[in-house]
Amino acid sequence: MPTAGGVQTAITSGSEIGCNVIQLFTSSPRQWRSSALKEESISAFKEARLVAQTKFCIAHDSYLINLAAPPGDILDKSINSFREELVRAEQLGLDYLVTHMGAHGGDGEDVGLVRLCESLTRIHSDLPGYKVRVALETTAGQGTYLGSTFEHFPRIFDLVGEHERLAVCLDTCHIFAAGYDIRTQEAYADTMGKFGETVGFDRLKVLHTNDSMKPLGSRADRHAHVGEGEIGLEAFRLLVNDDRLYGNPFILETPDAETMHAVNLRRLKDLVSSAE
Numbered sequence: 001m002p003t004a005g006g007v008q009t010a011i012t013s014g015s016e017i018g019c020n021v022i023q024l025f026t027s028s029p030r031q032w033r034s035s036a037l038k039e040e041s042i043s044a045f046k047e048a049r050l051v052a053q054t055k056f057c058i059a060h061d062s063y064l065i066n067l068a069a070p071p072g073d074i075l076d077k078s079i080n081s082f083r084e085e086l087v088r089a090e091q092l093g094l095d096y097l098v099t100h101m102g103a104h105g106g107d108g109e110d111v112g113l114v115r116l117c118e119s120l121t122r123i124h125s126d127l128p129g130y131k132v133r134v135a136l137e138t139t140a141g142q143g144t145y146l147g148s149t150f151e152h153f154p155r156i157f158d159l160v161g162e163h164e165r166l167a168v169c170l171d172t173c174h175i176f177a178a179g180y181d182i183r184t185q186e187a188y189a190d191t192m193g194k195f196g197e198t199v200g201f202d203r204l205k206v207l208h209t210n211d212s213m214k215p216l217g218s219r220a221d222r223h224a225h226v227g228e229g230e231i232g233l234e235a236f237r238l239l240v241n242d243d244r245l246y247g248n249p250f251i252l253e254t255p256d257a258e259t260m261h262a263v264n265l266r267r268l269k270d271l272v273s274s275a276e
């Protein structure tokens with residue numbers, strides 16, 4: 001949700017179109033520079049949440065952050081920036097901070113995973129006792145990005161200090177682009193079965209319900225409106241009726257927020273089977 005006019009706008013505009021969960025950026029996602037939140041912004045946000053009764057409030061971190069980068073300027077900036085992201089998320093009382101898992105930059109997945117885990121461990125110990133949890137997002141596998149196979153997740157949970165502060169965010173567009181099919185009942189059962197065995201539904205706390213402009217296994221991250229992309233409506237029908245996902249926040253990151261979020265939300269709600 002947009003935050004022009006203050007962070008609380010994400011809640012009020014979400015509430016206007018019937019969202020009971022929202023996701024926002026707490027600073028510009030394409031800039032390193034960020035400013036600390038003002039006291040009045042924090043209280044306006046909390047007040048708006050109370051009024052709207054928003055169940056889950058989630059932030060997505062800046063696109064520039066790469067916690068798996070080779071040692072150097074980018075890694076240092078990424079760690080500092082992510083620390084600030086986490087501070088703002090905690091100040092706003094957010095439930096999760098979603099982050100992409102970073103890219104190894106040619107050094108290989110094993111090295112990248114270790115670097116990501118070292119960064120997260122350090123950030124956890126720098127900011128003790130935080131309530132907000134970091135939700136690691138599945139990625140499409142573009143470039144040298146980590147997180148395009150489910151197997152990466154248990155390895156991270158094994159290596160990060162205070163791993164109980166971590167959660168997982170599953171993005172339907174990203175897993176599909178990474179090669180996990182969910183278009184039919186059979187394919188969905190197979191993919192989600194693998195997810196359950198490898199990552200575990202107890203760790204899954206956020207879903208990004210985006211269709212994909214690009215085909216299965218394309219390793220390209222291009223979100224499409226629900227039912228209008230390569231994934232199609234059936235996968236979303238299976239997803240919103242999957243008992244294993246019940247109670248989790250479902251987030252739309254589809255294009256044309258102002259005109260289309262309400263439409264995509266209605267589409268998802270219409271897919272929910274009513275109890276007979």
Ligand SMILES: [Zn+2]
Binds near residue numbers: 137171208253
């Ligand atoms: Zn996403």
